[in-house]
Amino acid sequence: MDLTEDELLTAIRRVLSGAGPEVVVPVGDDAAVVQPGSGDLVLTTDAMVEGSHFVRDMITARDLGHKAITVNVSDVAAMAGSPRYALCALTLTDEVDAAWTMELFGGMREACDEYACTLIGGNLARGRDVTVAVTLTGEVAPGRALTRGGALHGDVVVVTGTLGAAAAGWRIKQLRGRLDDEDLAAIRRADRPVARVGEAQVLARHGATAMIDVSDGLSLDLSRLCEASGVGARVRIADLPAGPHALPEEVLGGGEDYELIATLPSAETADAVRAELDEAFGVPLSEIGEIDGGHGLVAVEADGQEHPLTPAGWDHFR
Numbered sequence: 001m002d003l004t005e006d007e008l009l010t011a012i013r014r015v016l017s018g019a020g021p022e023v024v025v026p027v028g029d030d031a032a033v034v035q036p037g038s039g040d041l042v043l044t045t046d047a048m049v050e051g052s053h054f055v056r057d058m059i060t061a062r063d064l065g066h067k068a069i070t071v072n073v074s075d076v077a078a079m080a081g082s083p084r085y086a087l088c089a090l091t092l093t094d095e096v097d098a099a100w101t102m103e104l105f106g107g108m109r110e111a112c113d114e115y116a117c118t119l120i121g122g123n124l125a126r127g128r129d130v131t132v133a134v135t136l137t138g139e140v141a142p143g144r145a146l147t148r149g150g151a152l153h154g155d156v157v158v159v160t161g162t163l164g165a166a167a168a169g170w171r172i173k174q175l176r177g178r179l180d181d182e183d184l185a186a187i188r189r190a191d192r193p194v195a196r197v198g199e200a201q202v203l204a205r206h207g208a209t210a211m212i213d214v215s216d217g218l219s220l221d222l223s224r225l226c227e228a229s230g231v232g233a234r235v236r237i238a239d240l241p242a243g244p245h246a247l248p249e250e251v252l253g254g255g256e257d258y259e260l261i262a263t264l265p266s267a268e269t270a271d272a273v274r275a276e277l278d279e280a281f282g283v284p285l286s287e288i289g290e291i292d293g294g295h296g297l298v299a300v301e302a303d304g305q306e307h308p309l310t311p312a313g314w315d316h317f318r
């Protein structure tokens, strides 16, 4: 590192300047102090580890910082919450310099500004791999957090946006070939995911019974929702919304899409949500199947053939 810790902290503080609302003591003291909101507190944390979640020469520091915040925002969104405050514990190696670190914080600041939350503190350490661990708080109206556990037999299953593009983007980046517009769109999905905060609140307002964000892959995350709800689901494969250049296995289990899977009480509700998401965000909503009283997932192919759908996706421990 080309700066001392105190010099680096001073520079970081400059990037993060401007306290958010209800911040009593901002970044720079032993701990931050905020005024509690009036709703239920939503808490989440997620670490991005070099070699496991990212390869440092294949993503810019700015994109990495932006993504570290966004993946946490996505988890708060999936509870129908609004993000409020972020903390970042950063482990740096000898190979990164102050410029890289400042870009990382610049990306985190950018994401915080986008999602109306504030980075109020953190910690710097030195280690063998770069690790960006973000803790995020959020707020939801009392009793209104939307869990994975409420899906009911007869509900329809919907998903926002498109699936598989982030996995396709990662695959395309590794090929390092000539890129067309769709390639670039897929890579953008991998490097700059979007958290569906407003979309989640529309789904909740229309009576969604359960919700989860797609961090590890549609089939894996939907199976988690079903398991938490004690139900099964039938998934119409032809209705899955494929992102740019996404292969069928990337649509089903690519991961890192950060779209929302939700269950809604009826097709009419899904139509109402679809109209509102299109109008407010220009984001599509696809009806991809229904909840049944069974166990596990069943794939329904375009020709009507059915077979068990084995959950596939990103598993950190496999």
Ligand SMILES: [Mg+2]
Pocket: 074, 075, 078, 212, 213, 214, 215
């Ligand atoms: Mg999640």
